[in-house]
Amino acid sequence: MGFVIEGGTLLTPDGVKRNGSLACVEDRIVALGPADDLRSKYGSLEKIDAKGCLVSPGFVNAHTHCAMTLVRGFAEGISLMDWLDRIWAFEAKLMPSDIQLGAELGAYEALLSGTTTLNSQYFYSDNASEAHAFLKTGIRAVVGHGFFERTKDEGLRITENMARRWHGSGDGRIRVSVDPHAPYSTGPEAYEEAFRLASRLNEEIGDRGKVVIHTHIAEVADEASQVKDNFKVDFTGGVVDYLNNLGVLSDIVVAAHSIHVSEEEIGILKTKGVSVVLNPVSNLKLALGIAPYAKLRAAGLRIGLGTDGAGSNNTLDMVESMKILSITEKQATGDPRVLGSKEAFDIGTAGGAKAIGWGDEIGSLREGYKADIAIIDTRKMHSVPLYGEYDHLVYSARSGDVRDVFVNGKHLVEQGRVIGLDYQDFFRRVEDTQESIMSRLE
Numbered sequence: 001m002g003f004v005i006e007g008g009t010l011l012t013p014d015g016v017k018r019n020g021s022l023a024c025v026e027d028r029i030v031a032l033g034p035a036d037d038l039r040s041k042y043g044s045l046e047k048i049d050a051k052g053c054l055v056s057p058g059f060v061n062a063h064t065h066c067a068m069t070l071v072r073g074f075a076e077g078i079s080l081m082d083w084l085d086r087i088w089a090f091e092a093k094l095m096p097s098d099i100q101l102g103a104e105l106g107a108y109e110a111l112l113s114g115t116t117t118l119n120s121q122y123f124y125s126d127n128a129s130e131a132h133a134f135l136k137t138g139i140r141a142v143v144g145h146g147f148f149e150r151t152k153d154e155g156l157r158i159t160e161n162m163a164r165r166w167h168g169s170g171d172g173r174i175r176v177s178v179d180p181h182a183p184y185s186t187g188p189e190a191y192e193e194a195f196r197l198a199s200r201l202n203e204e205i206g207d208r209g210k211v212v213i214h215t216h217i218a219e220v221a222d223e224a225s226q227v228k229d230n231f232k233v234d235f236t237g238g239v240v241d242y243l244n245n246l247g248v249l250s251d252i253v254v255a256a257h258s259i260h261v262s263e264e265e266i267g268i269l270k271t272k273g274v275s276v277v278l279n280p281v282s283n284l285k286l287a288l289g290i291a292p293y294a295k296l297r298a299a300g301l302r303i304g305l306g307t308d309g310a311g312s313n314n315t316l317d318m319v320e321s322m323k324i325l326s327i328t329e330k331q332a333t334g335d336p337r338v339l340g341s342k343e344a345f346d347i348g349t350a351g352g353a354k355a356i357g358w359g360d361e362i363g364s365l366r367e368g369y370k371a372d373i374a375i376i377d378t379r380k381m382h383s384v385p386l387y388g389e390y391d392h393l394v395y396s397a398r399s400g401d402v403r404d405v406f407v408n409g410k411h412l413v414e415q416g417r418v419i420g421l422d423y424q425d426f427f428r429r430v431e432d433t434q435e436s437i438m439s440r441l442e
Contacts, residue, residue, distance in 0.1 A: 001025060002409070004042050006035050008050025008375065009389055011057070011345070012365045016389050022055060024371040027171065027409040031367060052379045053403060054389060056345075057365050058116025058140075058372040059318035060352030063214075063256040063277040063306030066120040066141075067102035067130055069109065070094070070430075070437065071311040080220060080286050087311055093440040096125035101433050103133035108418050108426075110316045111139055113399030114374035116407045117363075118316075119254065119277075119306070119356045121146045121179045121214050124162050131162070135170045138412045140372060142356050144179030144214050149231070152180075152190040156197055163201050168208030173408055175209045175358075176201075177254070182216035183239045184226035188246055195248040202252065210252065210357035217243070217255035218265075219288060240265035249274050254356055256306060258296070259289045266292070266299045275302040275355035278347075280324045282308030290332050293325075293339060304355030305348045319399040322348045326394060341394035371409035377401050 002025035010017040010032060021038040023031040023045065031038055068087075075086040099122060110118060117140040122130050124145035134141040145162055147155020156178075163176040178198040180186040194213055201211040220226070223239045235242045240261055243249050251273030258276040261269070269276065278291050296303055305325060307316045322344040329339040353363025361370050376397060378386050383396040405413035412419060 001045070002030075002042070003046040003048055003411075004038055005048045005050050005055055005373070005375065006038075008053045008055040010055045010365055011389060011393075013350070020055070022365065022373070024373075024406070024409050027371055029365060029367055029369050029371050032365060048375075048404065050375050052377065054376040054378060054393060055365070056114065056374045056376060056393070057349045057363055058374050058405065058407065059114050059348050060117040060119075060304065060356070060358075060363055061110060061115050061306055061316060061318055062119045062254070062304030062352035062355045063279055063308060064106070064118055064120050064316060065122050065146075065309030065311070066106035066110075066118055066133075066316070067099045067122045068309030068311040069105040069316075070098060070102035070434065071309075072314055075311065080288060083286065083312065090437070090441065091123070093437055094123075096128035098433055098437060099123060099125070099130060100128040100133045101429060103130035104137055104426075105430055106310065106316055107133055107137035107139045107141075108421065110318075111137070111405050111407075111413050111418060112402060112416070113317050113319060114376065114402040114405060115316065115318050116140055116372035116374065116405065117353070117356075117358070118142070119177070119214060119352075120144070121177070121181075124158055126161075131166045131169075131174060131176075134174055138173075138407050138410055140173045140362065140370075140407055142175045142177050142212065142214065142358075144177035146179045146181050147190070148181050148185045149187045149190055152186065152193070156190075156193055160197060160201070163205065163211060167201075167205050167211065171408055172209070175211070177212045177214040179214045182219065182223075183242060184220070184223050184230060186215075187231045188233060191243065191246055191248045195250075198252055212252050212254050212357050213248075214254045214256070216257055218260045219257040221260050221289065223260065238262060238265050240268050244268050244272065251275075252357070254304075256308075257283065257288070257291065259283060259291045261292065263295060266295055266301070270299045270301055275304060277304040277306045277352070277355055278325060279306045279308040279313075279321075280328050281321055282312040284324070284328065285314075286312055290328055293329050294333060302351065302354045303347055304352035306352075317399045318348050319393070319397055322394045341388070341390040344394050345390050371406050373406045374402055375404040377403045
């Protein structure tokens, strides 16, 4: 029915609580405080010793393509459009069972590195999919079926059916989003229809959680030109101006990347309540640019953090992404004082939760919030001594320092191992799937 995490250092919205305890009953955090106070009230619950550890809310990966673990390392050292051509050729050969296995691999990787929530865009099938994988692995997720201009009618139909089947499933762990891929690949009518569908779903099933629109926006410098050429539309300004003119920007939109946006467009994003999700590792690797974080923050936008997919990042490591986000902004501004460790941590946890419309239940260690928790061992050769908890976590820690992970109050990772997973059998399945996919590409 529950457990008490004792003796660790709690990273809470009210500050760092050293030698603190945290009690969970069923799927919720019910109390935080000194160990003696909690022991008297929750003495019958299982005790988990967290001495020498940080107790953190699970990280929220607010933009990824989880099943793309299967293309990890497949397309390296090429431009984004060449990368997309190579990736799309690979994806054309995938079967639903491949996608589900890739998402299981990504979910396990995420859990082992302290991530408890994913916002993932990929391709759905009734028989096997990312949604099936997330239900099976126990992770929390927003999951969507990405569609393009050529697949918009089928994509919208699949999304609606998917939402009615999956939204709120897994004891509330699984939500569904509406996912037009990007302005350069998905036309104006598709965005308008996506907005109408998401709005209607929120009216009909929004009591199970917000249905968001998850899309890529302003990822490449010439995106506006691509939109004009691909869809024969005319507009002034960038893609944010274009989408605003379509009437499809609102507080249900999650805009991944948001690199190439003007100050005027940032103002539009704020006025419309759009959330942005930064993906610094993927952006640097593909040489796409650096998002104007300081301007986005100054505008008061909701900002989350993502890894993007393993095809362009190679890992789903949010610990690494928090560090890269911080140090990239320092380099970009020439100021080592900007975007400190606490701020990066907040973006990787509560910021991401708010960005995907789940900030009222996850992303923080608070009474009444979901018991999505990571316990991180601080006693490692690469990370002692410890002077500041957030500095340690963002700059010194590694994802492999994560010891235990809970989602919805369920213990999924213990002592750095996924509970109940046959590792050798799982690796064999991944290797067999890789071999099968490569044979189809020949």
